[in-house]
Amino acid sequence: MIIPLSLIGLLAIACLALLASPYPFLAPGAVIGLAGLLALYRRPAWGLLAIITLVPLEGLFKDSQLTATKLIGAALALVLVLQLAIKQLPAERLRSTMWRLLLGFLALYLLSFLASDSSEMSLGHVRELAVGLLLFGITLLIGRELDLPMLYRLVTLSVGLTCIMAMVSAKYQDEGRAAGLLEDPNVFAMFIAIAVPMALWLVFNSPGRVQKLLWIACCILLLAGMTKTNSRSGLVVLLISLGIVLVHYRTQVAHLRPRHLGFAMLGLAILLPTLVALMPESYVARIQSLALLKSGVNAFKDDSLGRRSSYIVVGSKMIREHPLLGSGPGTFPLHYATTGYAKAFSANRKVGDLYRRAHNTYLEIFSEVGVPAGILFASMVLLALYNVWHARRLWLQQGDHYQADLLTHLCMSMLAISLFLMFLSAPNHKYLWIMLALSSVLRVNAEQARLKQVKA
Known part of the structure; x- marks a missing residue:
């Protein structure tokens, strides 16, 4: 119980410091935090x-x-x-x-x-x-x-x-x-x-x-x-x-x-x-x-399937160019935004529409x-x-x-x-x-x- 008692002492000091500070209303939060820490100490699975x-x-x-x-x-x-x-x-x-x-x-x-x-x-x-x-x-x-x-x-x-x-x-x-x-x-x-x-x-x-x-x-x-x-x-x-x-x-x-x-x-x-x-x-x-998948993806009939196909094309190119270490974690949107697909599938040309993620975790990891x-x-x-x-x-x-x-x-x-x-x-x-x-x-x-x- 040495560790829990030390925690109680530290939080008690924190409460006194908060009471003496310009923000005394935060002192009860330290008490609630102490109760939460003790509950997690006894039952950590509850926290998970x-x-x-x-x-x-x-x-x-x-x-x-x-x-x-x-x-x-x-x-x-x-x-x-x-x-x-x-x-x-x-x-x-x-x-x-x-x-x-x-x-x-x-x-x-x-x-x-x-x-x-x-x-x-x-x-x-x-x-x-x-x-x-x-x-x-x-x-x-x-x-x-x-x-x-x-x-x-x-x-x-x-x-x-x-x-x-x-x-x-x-x-x-x-x-x-x-x-x-x-x-x-x-x-x-x-x-x-x-x-x-x-x-x-x-x-x-x-x-x-x-x-x-x-x-x-x-x-x-x-x-x-x-x-x-x-x-x-x-x-x-x-x-x-x-x-x-x-x-x-x-x-x-x-x-x-x-x-x-x-x-x-x-x-x-x-x-x-x-x-x-x-x-x-x-x-x-x-x-x-x-059913469009049977005859290949047609972007004019389904924009969503067309975008997903473009992600595969861009990701495949990135893999060919950087097969060992990729282009860097989180950089797929940067590469996608420079392609014509980003402009073609962007309805309003906003930054969020141009810089798109791969919408495929496996493809994203392999390419990045x-x-x-x-x-x-x-x-x-x-x-x-x-x-x-x-x-x-x-x-x-x-x-x-x-x-x-x-x-x-x-x-x-x-x-x-x-x-x-x-x-x-x-x-x-x-x-x-x-x-x-x-x-x-x-x-x-x-x-x-x-x-x-x-x-x-």
């Missing part, structure tokens, strides 16, 4: 759950330099450093098979930064990556105490709340498309695709009828939010997730009695036409535009940081998927279907992130780095449980 919950809601604090997520993250980092210093947390928790790939990626990233075409743009990219790396380390340290069912509940409710806000208020829409609090319909669609598998697990595993009805309502809300985003990539990822659900629960479906199957078919016969009828006409038109770094980054994502799936298989071998089902749905959420990286520029997304670390933790937990069972 709070960060995960607040990520979809970060748009509420977009005009503030100091957000709740930053405060909690900084406080949690301080607490964990103190716990490591007094050896309350074993440093062995930082061990992970992910480090080999990550350290190689960071070394190449640093070299690319030093050789960047624009150090200013690259520096902003480095700051964002530092946040992701901090969350990666935090998750490795306290991921073992993370309550996955609670995580599923909080993510479902958080994303569901943003769905309500996006569908009710035009403030959270982008030209009629639900954009959530982060003002990007595709990012909002990714949050929904991450939350749907978690909501489905809650539906299948909630003990009471009232709880099941609550999570069913959340699922319907999430699906309605997805249709409002008009996101084609979101629909594709969501259908893949639902397909995996059907495959995973095929044994349970096989045990259904004929009368239950009849009710299920009746429900589908009612639900599917209803969804089609309620689906916005603009969304139906965007889905039908995917180089082919070797791109391979390492993609390998980290694949390793994370393998870690979760391997942990699921180990739990199945031990006969623990509860844990296996938990990881099946988490793997679907991780798959949703990995697929969305092909449609979004999000190499520094908080959920991505949390999932990368969490996958390693879950694999270690499953392996240790398997080892104990063998010894027993």
Whole structure:
């Protein structure tokens, strides 16, 4: 308790200093901060759950330099450093098979930064990556105490709340498309695709009828939010997730009695036409535009597909010109703005329309940081998927279907992130780095449980 007592002493001095300063009204904030630090000291996993919950809601604090997520993250980092210093947390928790790939990626990233075409743009990219790396380390340290069912509940409710806000208020829409609090319909669609598998697990595993009805309502809300985003990539990822659900629960479906199957078919016969009828006409038109891909992309028929094709052309050229270290982190917009595509696909010639990101994380990494770094980054994502799936298989071998089902749905959420990286520029997304670390933790937990069972 030496460290907590020293914290109390320091904050007490801070309170007295604030009371004697021209800003005495800030003194109660120090007391609240002390209570928060002590709570995080006793239950650091609560801080990580709070960060995960607040990520979809970060748009509420977009005009503030100091957000709740930053405060909690900084406080949690301080607490964990103190716990490591007094050896309350074993440093062995930082061990992970992910480090080999990550350290190689960071070394190449640093070299690319030093050789960047624009150090200013690259520096902003480095700051964002530092946040992701901090969350990666935090998750490795306290991921073992993370309550996955609670995580599923909080993510479902958080994303569901943003769905309500996006569908009710035009403030959270982008030209009629639900954009959530982060003002990007595709990012909002990714949050929904991450939350749907978690909501489905809650539906299948909630003990009471009232709880099941609550999570069913959340699922319907999430699906309605997805249709409002008009996101084609979101629909594709969501259908893949639902397909995996059907495959995973095929044994349970096989045990259904004929009368239950009849009710299920009746429900589908009612639900599917209803969804089609309620689906916005603009969304139906965007889905039908995917048929253009059969005969090649025609920019005159679909500007969005034309822009995405231009990103691939520009990114491919950058890879050919700078295959080893790329052009520098965050410099894709700089190269794109000098091409004719930027002017052709810019409606109003604003700077934001000319300087566009690749809208494909993998393409962005390969073109900005180089082919070797791109391979390492993609390998980290694949390793994370393998870690979760391997942990699921180990739990199945031990006969623990509860844990296996938990990881099946988490793997679907991780798959949703990995697929969305092909449609979004999000190499520094908080959920991505949390999932990368969490996958390693879950694999270690499953392996240790398997080892104990063998010894027993």
